[in-house]
Amino acid sequence: MKNILSLIILLVGIGFFQACEDNDKIVLQQPESFVLNTPKYASGIYDLKHTETIELTTSQPDYGFTAATLYTVEISLSQNFAEFITLPGNYSTARFDVPAQDIAVALVSLHGVEEESDYPTDTHPLYVRLSATISGSKVEPVHSNVITLPEVLGYFALDEMEMPEEMYIIGNVAGDWDWNNSTEMIPVNGSPGKFWAIQYLGQNDGGDNAEIKFNYAMEWNGNEFGYNDVTIGEGSDGISGNDENNITIGNPGWYIVVVTTAIEGREYTFSVDFLPPYVYLQGDVNGGHWGTTDEAHRFAIPDLSLGADAEFVSPAFTNGGEIRASIQLPGHEWWHTEFMVFDGEFIPRGAGDDQDRVNGTVGQRLSINFTNWTGNVE
Template identity: 60%
Template sequence: MKKIYIIFLLLASLGMLWSCQEDEQVVLKHPDSFVLNVPKYASGIYDLKNMETIEFTTSQPDYGFTAVANYSVEISLTEDFAKSDTLPGTYTSAKFNVQAADIALALMGLYGIVDENEFPTEPFPLYVRLISVLNSNNDGAVKSNVIMLPRVKSYFALDPMVMPEEMYIIGNVAGNWSWDGATTMIPIWGTPGKFWSIQYLGQTGDGANAEIKFNTVKEWDGNEFGFSGTAINESGTADPGASDSGGNIGIGNPGWYIVVVTTTINGREYEYAVDFFPPHVHLQGPTAGGNWDTTDEIYRFAIPDLSLGADADFVSPPFTNDGEIRASIKLPGQEWWHTEFLVFDGVFVPRGTGDDQERVSGKAGQRLYINFTEFTGKIQ
């Protein structure tokens, strides 16, 4: 009987406990704010370039129960946070460290400065507050008080602009508006951001004139450029009859051209110039009578007739001597070898930005054939 009585008491106690738990409901409070503490060394200078982190401490918002809050850090150059930015990352403890580099990057956007020379060199006040939420649904969202770090010294934190290493031509002839078939332009040795290509810009099969556009990647990413905003043929010596064709560079005078793209950097923007030159290709060195840096017409390749279309060979004059074969185009302000090329096992290989190429020899009377569309060639 004693054991039965004890079991009865235990069951009764559990029932009362369950009843009490059901009566206690968890209610989420919505506090107006919570406290972000002023850092211990706030009166000093925060030199973001020469420090790794800034430590912050806070007290958790009063949600009415113990919960894990997620804090994000928001900064502004004004106390009213009229323009602000939220730093990357969230924190779940009451003491955490914020990366100084993240603050510096956010300040670039807040200042909106693209010229490094305009960035402030003297310390300035920075305003900070926290935003607390309980989950991904932003339940319990509440902002802390605003604190001021009176003297923050930042720096121009954007990565330096670098010249593009690749450039592509697309058009109704070059690639038929498909980036998969776009032409890869050839970088010019010793001149970052400058590229060349020999292009067939004749009419399409239905008689339409050629149109072209460019980009540094093989995709429509909004950075492609054509006629608008581009310096067109200010230095070129051939007249393609260029015009604005729906934003593309329309070719009014069908033909073969050396197309050159030159990139310059202005602040945080790329600027482009597109120039057109006659499609003159020359032998150099032993097979050109021992002449170097020559543009003599005697050593100039024959230009394919437009009726043959894009898939046609440029053909050199007969080699004057036995010896190594060298060939190039010649651009103003460039050495001939900055734009030289050879053929290896049937493949057209430009020097580009690389080292001196391996040697290929030929016999007097042979010719060099180059297909600039297919990047093929032969010696025979």
């Protein structure tokens, strides 16, 4: 009888705790709003040119539980937010600093000005609100109340220019003036805005010498650049321009083409070098020579009569081990421009991390088609 009574008490207890668990079940709520606090010094003048950050504090939206909330900042020149801009970045704490530079850049767009002389010189109200959501959830974003910063003094601020991440060659031989067939250049590791390509610049089917242009997008969008837009490097013999602003190649051949980008003010400037197409074996398979430019380790340059669809072939491997290959640009380490063939595909390191290893044996050679991006070890 005592055992039966204990069992009954145990079952009642389990039911009680189960009921408690059911009552404590978390239910996600969709809040209607939440509170963005007015900054302590909101009544003062926010001179954005001489301010680093503006601190904002908020209470978390009531989702029914403490959630990992992400906040973004929205600003407007009108209290009803008929037109607004979301500032870059997001914040995961209830107190955070907003870069004044981000606000100033957004205000240039909100004011709709394109020249510094047109930017307002007087202070004006700025309206701020937050948008919140739960990280990784499908919950709808919710907006805070709107606060007013009565006197904000902006300035003609522009986004910092970034180096292009891509570069393409187009021409009468390189792609037949079709961007879909253009040559994608390879980033130089550790040098943003610098690119290289081994390019066939012989003659086209009509017997005309090669002509090329460049762009950092695969399209005719007004940003393409040619002879009058670049500085041609010393030693690039036989290079000239024509009436179409194309770069014309006076000495047909294979070249390492290098584009180096710089930023001056709000504009890109470009220099272009045309270097001999020297490719080198590196490391184990050449006997342990690294960073070599010795002719003994240089790939054979294909005859021009073979056209663009021709292979560069390495010397025979003198040792077994890792196969490494590169070009050598002045002022750079060999691995800044290294590449390898994987399963028949030419893959450059570019701006990426170290590549996987491929091993070779004595007597084998590495062949690469730089036009089709193919190759093999045999």
